[in-house]
Amino acid sequence: MTLTPMTRPTPPAPPALTRTPAAAAVGRRALLGAAGLGGLAAVTLPTDAASAAPRSRVSPFDLDFEVVDRQRRLDLLADRFVTLRDSFTDGGGRYDVLAPRGRAGAVARGGGEVRIGGREHSTLLRSTSRQDAPYAAVVVDVAAFSGDTTRDRVLAGLAKGAGDHLLAWYDRATGTVGIDLTVGGTTETLGTAEADLQAPFQLAFAVTSTTVVAFADTGSGPVPLVKATLDERLDLREPANLRTWTNSFGAESGSGTVVLDRVRAGYFGQLGLRDPHLVTHADGAPYIRDGKVYLTFTQAGLAFFETAHWGVWTLDLETYRLEQVANLFFQRDGRDLVLGDHAGHLVRDDANRRWIVTNSTWGDFANDSVEINYTTLRSSTDVLRGVHVLRTRQLRLPTSELPSEAVGQWDPHVVKIEGRWYVGFVNARRFFDFYPALARSPRGADFTNLSLVGADASKVETEGTVLQRFGGRWYVLASNGDANAAEIRGQYPVYDLQMKQLGILDAPHPTNIPWPMIIPVAERNRTRWLLVTFNGTQYYEPLLGYGTHGDTIVMEAQRTKGVEFPRSR
Incomplete structure (x- = not known):
């Protein structure tokens, strides 16, 4: 290979941070019909109420997100x-x-x-x-x-x-x-x-x-x-x-x-950051300390997904400054290999005096399979600081109830709602054809005991599954990639807890599948709404190949009356 150095390859132009025509045409308060479950019957659940008296009356369709910050963290x-x-x-x-x-x-x-x-x-x-x-x-x-x-x-x-x-x-x-x-x-x-x-x-x-x-x-x-x-x-x-x-x-x-x-x-x-996921308490409240919110990111490595790894970062709520505070690595499958598994969720479960760690087994990906793994740690373990090598095992998901044989699951989100654990995830029919799904535990059981609630199998490239509460009501959000039909690509679908699509989020969609990681921050008697995501800008892709994205993008919506999570200050 011959490569003349110092001639910086021209990076691809970043995609315009504008709303898709489909989103603009529908309007942010309009409700869409159900997107369809691809032959999968939705499980009927009682209407969900907040775990505490609602302190705000906002819905996701009342929010209008605009980009307020964009930065690239590149550190060898x-x-x-x-x-x-x-x-x-x-x-x-x-x-x-x-x-x-x-x-x-x-x-x-x-x-x-x-x-x-x-x-x-x-x-x-x-x-x-x-x-x-x-x-x-x-x-x-x-x-x-x-x-x-x-x-x-x-x-x-x-x-x-x-x-x-x-x-x-x-x-x-x-x-x-x-x-x-x-x-x-x-x-x-x-x-x-x-x-x-x-x-x-x-x-x-x-x-x-x-x-x-x-x-x-x-x-x-x-x-x-x-x-x-x-x-x-x-x-x-x-x-x-x-x-x-x-x-x-x-x-x-x-x-x-x-x-x-x-x-x-x-x-x-990292050469770029992607897959931002809020560190939360078990009830979904953001983990915030000293004016900084904690998130995990997939930290782009030197090549494709198997070279990335997982880290914990803080985002200053005033300056948007990002700072890495922990490195997380993993051992699994009965082997001692230290891997960079990523794309997961950290949950502080104070009631059970533990941390719940879930992630996706991309660390040795070879186009074969990906699973969601987990471990639990004593709450005294400072998983938000330092270097940790953790041993995980597979989280058994109810994929046999889905309409097609699966080759993988990834992007877990775990939250406890009225005594039940809910786990949002992505299910793949094949690489790369995937859609969002939702499972839950019986009341009083742990997050490892799950049955299927529903899924949107009509999607073919929809991931970044997250659960978020608005106005005391819980919703599932995801992101439609470019392989979906033209009329829905570049949208963030919004579902209820039966996985019935209710509408779309009004926010820029800056790359193929950016995660809609929304952060509600309590400010006196109001809630400030942030959305942290990423774009697809690669770093020297001609030499390193795909997988070195992206820029971190912060969006903000108008503040709303009432407090979603009182502790999120």
Whole structure:
């Protein structure tokens, strides 16, 4: 592969943030007829009442959402999850000095730089810092090259020892950037590209699951230059490898001295954010602390869905500033592989002194199946802070009652309404043909004991299932993708708790299937209505492929009288 760096691929133009003609024609207070259940009879339920006396009288059709903020969070390194930070002062990190090829050079540090040089040498500095998941980045600030015309390399990556390392490198002598994997002393070059990089600049190594990318940043942001897949060569998802392959960097030269002035390493951040899901209490109230609402996001990795992972973020309700506060990884299926499952829901269930964690098993997706998994944690577990590797199991859903054989379920939303647990989810007939569904427990039973309420099997690409209360009444919301019929695509359908479609939400639909994540915030005797979603803007799609979207989009509707959830302040 040959790719000239620093020529930034032109990203696709972001879709216009306007309402669809269909939505405008219907009007936000008009009720649509039932969209049809595709032959599935809806289960009749009694009219739902709020778990407490309604404090507002609004319905979703009274709200008119407009975009108020749009931002792109792009971080190779997650700010709060740096495990190595060394500016090469006298009190910096400690390293094993390895010689991957031949002999190691002389290493001198201090005064804000490390100098690696001498006669022909290959020098790798292996730190003790590591990550508990195969989502990592190592960023090296290059101050000066040696000037040797035969070999003049900077290295960044992970290493187990002198004969076992995975490195991104740039060779100034040859104008080449590449990715090498060495196992048991045998080196395989997984990919190279032409590059013309002048010091100072940053060389970065990043891995998400089984995909590795070399980046360079000359001051305008990180640019991916080479992408490779580990396949069966090395599985960094294995805990044994995670414990022994640590953050490393170095230099190789035929002569002279390479100068580096900083290294940072830690958990990979994200190339984009999608699938925003509100962290809630069991009754559906938003989890808000100190003026910040908590959400989970799918954090886009270096390639398709299996390279993404899940994180917890706060959104400042005044400035809309996003800040990541937790990384969540998972083990399942009786295996110890650490995976980046995502697209789920965190619920604080105070009555049972626990957290409920549900998500979708996209972390090793290979076009075969996706399930909804879950675990429960003691309420004392601070799942909203730090790094967690959680073991989950499958949530058994009543899919046998649906009108077609399913290949997967995803996008869970869990809420307790009048003593019953409700679980909204997406059911897939095949990849990618899917529709929203709703299950519930018997009164007094747990969320794991479910029977089908209904589904809208007339849809063929509708996901992002969420439940939300308006005016004391509960509704199910979703998002219609482009594969649906022209007259309904680009809409947010609104259902009752029998999965009968009542109408559509009046809000911009900025990409194929943006989630309608609505957040009611109590402000004295009024409710402020926010909607957080995402768009489909990719990052260097020609090299990385689909899966690196998107921008975070915040919308706001007019404030309404009354308080939906008194605790949501």
